[in-house]
Amino acid sequence: MTELSGCCKLGGERMAQAFAEAFYNSSAWRKCRAAYISERISIDGGMCETCHEEPGYIVHHKIRLTADNINDPDISLNHAHLKYDCLICHNREEADRSDPDRGYFSADGDYIPYPPLKEEQ
Secondary structure, eight states, rough: OOOOOOOOOOOOOOOOEGGGGHHHHHHHHHHHHHHHHHHHHHSSSSTTTSSSSSOOOEEESEEEEEETTOOOHHHHSOOGEEEOOOOOHHHHHSOTTTTTTEEEEESSEEEEEOOGGOOOO
């Protein structure tokens, strides 16, 4: 069974593992993301593919990206493995933020690692 959870970003908060930072900052990903959003806008006005009630906000990878598959464009850049989710639906699908290698992307597209948990400070 395909694992669901890795995600992609379009502005706003987004979780990512450290190994994925370069990928999410790459022109290949940015072009793929923009093309996918344009495709979704032409199909249904860019609505969330999960709830179909809110506008899409984040391009999400259906297959979790790993260090082993992130450089495989058939997984990481394939529109068949993406979906456009609103923030609420996306956050429901995302994993916990306690992983120290995780972070998010700001609205400007900058990767920001989560600060250490209080017990680690």
